[in-house]
Amino acid sequence: AIFLEYSKEKTNMAKQINQINTLRKDLSNQMAQQAQKLIQPQYRFQLLIDESFHEGLNGIVAGRLTEQLQQPVLVASVHQNELKGSIRSIDGVDLRTFFQDCPFLKAYGGHEKAAGIAILCEDKQRLQDYVNTKIQTIEIKNEKTYDVIEGNTRYLTISEIESLDCLMPFGEGFQEPLFYLEKMYVTDRKLLQNMHSKWSLEGGIEAMKFHSQAVKQSPNINTMTFIGTLQVSEFLNQKKINILVKEEFPCES
Numbered sequence: 001a002i003f004l005e006y007s008k009e010k011t012n013m014a015k016q017i018n019q020i021n022t023l024r025k026d027l028s029n030q031m032a033q034q035a036q037k038l039i040q041p042q043y044r045f046q047l048l049i050d051e052s053f054h055e056g057l058n059g060i061v062a063g064r065l066t067e068q069l070q071q072p073v074l075v076a077s078v079h080q081n082e083l084k085g086s087i088r089s090i091d092g093v094d095l096r097t098f099f100q101d102c103p104f105l106k107a108y109g110g111h112e113k114a115a116g117i118a119i120l121c122e123d124k125q126r127l128q129d130y131v132n133t134k135i136q137t138i139e140i141k142n143e144k145t146y147d148v149i150e151g152n153t154r155y156l157t158i159s160e161i162e163s164l165d166c167l168m169p170f171g172e173g174f175q176e177p178l179f180y181l182e183k184m185y186v187t188d189r190k191l192l193q194n195m196h197s198k199w200s201l202e203g204g205i206e207a208m209k210f211h212s213q214a215v216k217q218s219p220n221i222n223t224m225t226f227i228g229t230l231q232v233s234e235f236l237n238q239k240k241i242n243i244l245v246k247e248e249f250p251c252e253s
Contacts, residue, residue, distance in 0.1 A: 025165060027054060032061045035075060039065075041195070041211050045093075045131040046073045049085070049124065053077040059086035059114070060170065066090060067175065067229075068210065068244065070144070072098075072135070074117065081121050082106060089113045092140040102130050146227055146246070148180040153203065156181075158239050161230045181226045181243065183251050189215040197245070199224060206233075209245035221250040 031053055038048040046069065053061075055077045062075040066088040072095075076085025087110070089095050095115040099108055104126060107118035119127055170176040184207070188200035197215040199207040207226055218224070228245040 024057070028057050028060050028064075031057050032064055035061050035065060036210060039069070039211060043128075043132060044071050045135045046071065047076070047124070047128050047131065048073065049076045049078070049083055051078045055079075055084055058084075059088070062086045062088040063114075063170065064176070068246070070246075072131075074131075076117070078121065082118055083121055083124060084118045085116070087115045087117060089115075090140070093135070093138060098134060099130075101134075102127070144247070146178050148178045148227055151179040151181045151230075153181070153184070156203075156205070156230075156241060158232050158241060161232050161241060164230070176229050178227055178246065179230055179243075181228075183223050183225060186222050186224055189219070191215050199248075201243075203241075205241045205243065207243040207245050207248070209248065212245075214245075214248055218248075218250040223251040225249045225251055 034050055034052065035048045038050065039046055046065065048062075048065070053075060058075040058077060062073045062085075065073045065075070070090060072087060072089040072093050074085050074087045076083040084107075087095055089098075089112070094112050095110055096112055099105060099115075099117070102108075104123045105117065105119055107116070109116055164177065167177075184199075184205070185202040186199050187202060190198045190200075191213060192198055195211055195213070197209040197212050199215065201207060201224075207224075207228070225248070226243050226245050227247040228243045231242045231244060233240050233242050
């Protein structure tokens with residue numbers, strides 16, 4: 001009887017943990033979608049601030065968008081008259097020194113690629129001006145290396161991708177896995193809102209690269225290789241595999 005009670009308690013705890021992880025995943029996805037709308041492509045350091053943002057998820061969303069955009073991202077919440085946020089950075093932009101000449105910070109601390117920050121709401125534009133000016137003084141190398149998992153399209157199923165959710169949340173020091181997907185057959189391509197690239201692939205898979213006109217660079221290529229993260233989207237009870245593209249390469253015919 002004692003064993004059965006213990007087993008039941010463990011099962012209930014596992015269910016609660018799973019429910020919490022699912023809720024956190026849904027909230028972070030919603031927050032990331034809202035943050036996407038705030039991106040200003042003309043800037044090389046993004047300040048994404050919204051009253052709806054949850055402070056506990058700022059770092060997760062900032063990390064995800066930094067990986068996607070390959071530029072520093074600050075995601076901040078509004079608390080009365082203060083903005084409190086998390087910053088994630090890239091190679092070449094050291095957050096330990098980047099803000100050392102910024103005189104109006106209320107609080108700041110962190111390490112090379114992750115930091116926390118607080119400023120008065122009235123200083124939001126001053127902060128944007130500061131990062132815009134500072135980032136221009138830094139030469140960022142475009143060389144990129146990735147740790148990837150080689151994907152096999154035979155095993156690229158909705159259930160397998162959904163199983164990755166048990167690894168969440170991802171963040172600094174525990175990045176979302178990147179997949180190398182070779183020679184994917186392209187059935188259609190579109191440029192959405194004149195700023196987002198979308199490829200429709202064989203098997204009902206879709207590949208998206210936000211804030212990129214990459215589809216214009218290879219309009220007649222029918223086979224592509226992608227590096228990106230994998231997600232499952234759902235619309236009208238229909239699930240679909242999505243590749244959030246970091247890099248794409250046309251394949252020779």
